[in-house]
Amino acid sequence: MKKKKISAFGGILAVAMMAFMLVGIFYTPYDPEAMDPFLKFAPASLAHPFGCDQFGRDIFSRVLEGSGTTFLVALGTLAIGAGLGTFLGLFTGYFGGWPDEAIMRFNDLVVAFPNILLALIFISILGPGKYNVILALGIVFIPSFARLVRSEMIVQKDMDYVRSARLMGAGHMRILFIHILPNIRGTLLSALAIGFNNAVLSEAGMSYLGIGVQPPDASIGRMMAEGQAYIFTAPWSLLFPGMVMILMVLGFGLLSDSFDTGTA
Amino acid sequence: MKYLIKKTGTLIITLLIISLLSFLAFQVIPGDAALSKLGTGATEQKRQELRREMGLDGPVLERYGRWLAGFVKGDMGESYTYAVPVSDMIREKLPVTLAIAVMAFFLMMAVSIPLGLLAGKYGGRLPDKILSVFDQVVMAIPGFFMGILITCVFGLVLHWFTPGGYVPYQEGWGPFLGYLIFPAISIALPKCAMGVKLLRSSVIGELKKDYVRTAYSRGNSRHQVLLGHVLKNSLLPVLTFWALAIADIVASSVILEQVFTIPGLGTLLVQSISNRDYPVVQAVIVLVAALVVVINFLVDVLYGVIDPRVEVR
Numbered sequence: 316m317k318k319k320k321i322s323a324f325g326g327i328l329a330v331a332m333m334a335f336m337l338v339g340i341f342y343t344p345y346d347p348e349a350m351d352p353f354l355k356f357a358p359a360s361l362a363h364p365f366g367c368d369q370f371g372r373d374i375f376s377r378v379l380e381g382s383g384t385t386f387l388v389a390l391g392t393l394a395i396g397a398g399l400g401t402f403l404g405l406f407t408g409y410f411g412g413w414p415d416e417a418i419m420r421f422n423d424l425v426v427a428f429p430n431i432l433l434a435l436i437f438i439s440i441l442g443p444g445k446y447n448v449i450l451a452l453g454i455v456f457i458p459s460f461a462r463l464v465r466s467e468m469i470v471q472k473d474m475d476y477v478r479s480a481r482l483m484g485a486g487h488m489r490i491l492f493i494h495i496l497p498n499i500r501g502t503l504l505s506a507l508a509i510g511f512n513n514a515v516l517s518e519a520g521m522s523y524l525g526i527g528v529q530p531p532d533a534s535i536g537r538m539m540a541e542g543q544a545y546i547f548t549a550p551w552s553l554l555f556p557g558m559v560m561i562l563m564v565l566g567f568g569l570l571s572d573s574f575d576t577g578t579a
Numbered sequence: 580m581k582y583l584i585k586k587t588g589t590l591i592i593t594l595l596i597i598s599l600l601s602f603l604a605f606q607v608i609p610g611d612a613a614l615s616k617l618g619t620g621a622t623e624q625k626r627q628e629l630r631r632e633m634g635l636d637g638p639v640l641e642r643y644g645r646w647l648a649g650f651v652k653g654d655m656g657e658s659y660t661y662a663v664p665v666s667d668m669i670r671e672k673l674p675v676t677l678a679i680a681v682m683a684f685f686l687m688m689a690v691s692i693p694l695g696l697l698a699g700k701y702g703g704r705l706p707d708k709i710l711s712v713f714d715q716v717v718m719a720i721p722g723f724f725m726g727i728l729i730t731c732v733f734g735l736v737l738h739w740f741t742p743g744g745y746v747p748y749q750e751g752w753g754p755f756l757g758y759l760i761f762p763a764i765s766i767a768l769p770k771c772a773m774g775v776k777l778l779r780s781s782v783i784g785e786l787k788k789d790y791v792r793t794a795y796s797r798g799n800s801r802h803q804v805l806l807g808h809v810l811k812n813s814l815l816p817v818l819t820f821w822a823l824a825i826a827d828i829v830a831s832s833v834i835l836e837q838v839f840t841i842p843g844l845g846t847l848l849v850q851s852i853s854n855r856d857y858p859v860v861q862a863v864i865v866l867v868a869a870l871v872v873v874i875n876f877l878v879d880v881l882y883g884v885i886d887p888r889v890e891v892r
Binding site for chain 1: 593596597600601604605715716718719720721722723724727728730731735823826827829830833834837838848849852853855857860864867868871
C-alpha cells in the first residue's frame with residue numbers, strides 16, 4: 316500500500332516535471348536572455364518567482380528554457396542509446412553465436428571506462444555543443460542497454476511461449492518483436508527511466524564543466540556553474556535551478572522503481 | 580590458478596585494446612598539430628621537421644607502437660600548450676586525485692555497511708523507511724550540486740574549511756587531506772545511498788534463508804547472527820557494485836575538483852580538452868582507464884578468494 320503511494324507520487328512528479336520541460340521548449344514568461352540592470356540580483360518575488368541573476372535575467376525563465384534543453388538532450392540520448400542498444404541486445408541475445416560473443420567482449424571493454432570520461436573523449440574530438448553531447452552520451456549509453464536486453468533475451472528465448480510460437484510457425488522477427496519485446500517491457504521501461512536520469516545528470520555535469528551545452532542554448536548545469544560565484548550574495552541563482560534538477564531526477568527515479576515492482 | 584591465468588590474460592588484452600582505441604580516437608581529429616603550432620605561414624619543410632620531432636610521421640601502427648613503448652617507460656610526450664613533458668604534469672596531479680578517490684571509496688564502505696545492515700534488520704519498519712526516503716533524495720542530487728551544498732554547509736556556515744583554500748600535499752598531509760575530505764564526502768554520499776539500498780535488499784533476502792534459523796536455534800543472539808553469518812553472505816552482491824563504483828568515483832572526481840577548485844587530474848583533463856591539448860588528454864584518459872581496469876581485475880581475483888564458487892563459472 317505504502318509502495319503504491321510512493322510510486323504514484325513518483326509518477327505525478329515525473330509527469331509534472333515532464334510538462335515543465337515541455338513547456339520550456341515552447342514558452343518562457345520573460346526572454347531568458349533579456350538583461351535588466353535594475354533587477355540585478357533581485358530576490359524571488361511574484362513577478363520573478365526564482366529571482367534574477369547577476370545580469371538581471373529572470374531565473375525562472377532561464378530554468379524553464381534550460382529544462383527544455385535538458386529534455387531534448389536526454390530524449391536524443393535515449394533515442395540513440397536505448398534504441399540501438401535494445402536492437403543489439405535483442406539480436407545478439409536471440410541468435411547468439413560469434414557476433415554475440417564479440418559484442419559482449421567489446422561491451423566489457425567499454426564498461427571499464429567511466430561514462431562521463433567516455434563522453435569527454437567524444438566531446439574532445441567532436442567539440443562541445445548540444446548535438447555533440449547527444450551523440451556522445453547516446454553512444455556511451457548503448458552498451459548498458461544492449462547488456463540488459465541481452466540478459467533478458469537469454470531467459471526469455473527458451474520459455475514455453477516462445478517455443479510454442481515457434482512451433483506454430485512464427486518467424487524470428489515476429490517472435491522477437493511481437494512475442495518477446497512486450498514481455499520485457501517492465502525491465503525496459505525501468506531502464507529507460509534510469510537512463511533518462513543518467514542522461515540528465517551527465518549533461519548537467521558536462522555543462523557545469525563548460526564542455527557540454529554551449530550558449531546561447533540555456534543549460535541548468537551551466538547556470539549553476541555561473542551562480543556558484545554568488546552563493547552568498549544571491550543563493551537563489553543556484554538553489555532554484557538545483558531544486559528543479561533534483562525534482563526531475565527524483566520523479567524519474569521513483570517512477571523507475573515502480574515499473575520494476577509493477578511487473579515483478 | 581587457471582582462473583587467475585585466464586583473468587590475467589584478459590587484463591593484458593583489455594589494456595592493449597584500450598590504449599589502441601584511445602590512440603586511434605585522437606588520430607581521426609581533423610587538422611595538423613604541427614601546423615597549428617607553427618601557424619599557417621610555415622614552410623612545408625619546417626612543417627615536416629616539426630612533424631618528425633613531434634612523432635607525427637610514419638604509419639599509424641608504427642606511431643602507436645612508439646607511443647605505447649614511451650608510455651610504458653613513463654614518456655608520455657609533450658604538452659602542446661605548455662611545452663613540458665606530460666608525465667611531469669601527471670605526476671604532480673595524480674596523488675591529489677588518488678587521495679580523493681581512495682578517501683571516497685573507504686567512506687563509501689564505512690557508511691554503507693552499518694546503514695545497510697540497519698535498514699535490512701528493520702526491513703519495512705520505521706528506520707528502514709526513513710533511510711529509504713533519504714536514499715532516494717541523495718541519489719537524485721547531481722554530484723556537483725552535492726559539492727556546492729557541502730561547500731555551503733561546512734565551508735560557509737560551519738567554517739570547517741575555507742572554500743577554495745586547497746593546500747598542496749607538499750605543505751603538509753594533514754591540511755591537504757583535511758581539505759580533500761569534503762570533495763570525497765560529496766562523491767561518496769550518492770554511492771553510499773546506492774550501497775545501502777543494495778545491502779538492505781540483500782540482507783532482507785538472506786534473513787529468510789534456512790541457515791539463519793539454524794543459527795538462531797544454536798543459541799546465537801541477533802547480533803551474532805547478523806554480523807557473523809548474514810553480513811558475509813549479503814556483502815557479495817554489494818561487492819560487485821563497489822567494484823563498478825570505482826570507475827564512477829574517479830569520474831566524479833573530475834567534476835568535484837572543479838567545484839572545490841582543486842588542481843588534480845580532472846582539472847588537468849578539462850583544461851586540456853578546452854585547450855585541445857591532445858597528448859595530455861590522451862595520456863590522462865589511458866591512465867585512468869588502465870587504473871580502473873586493473874582495480875577491477877584485483878576485485879575479480881578477490882571475489883574468487885571470498886566466494887570460491889566463482890572460479891567454477
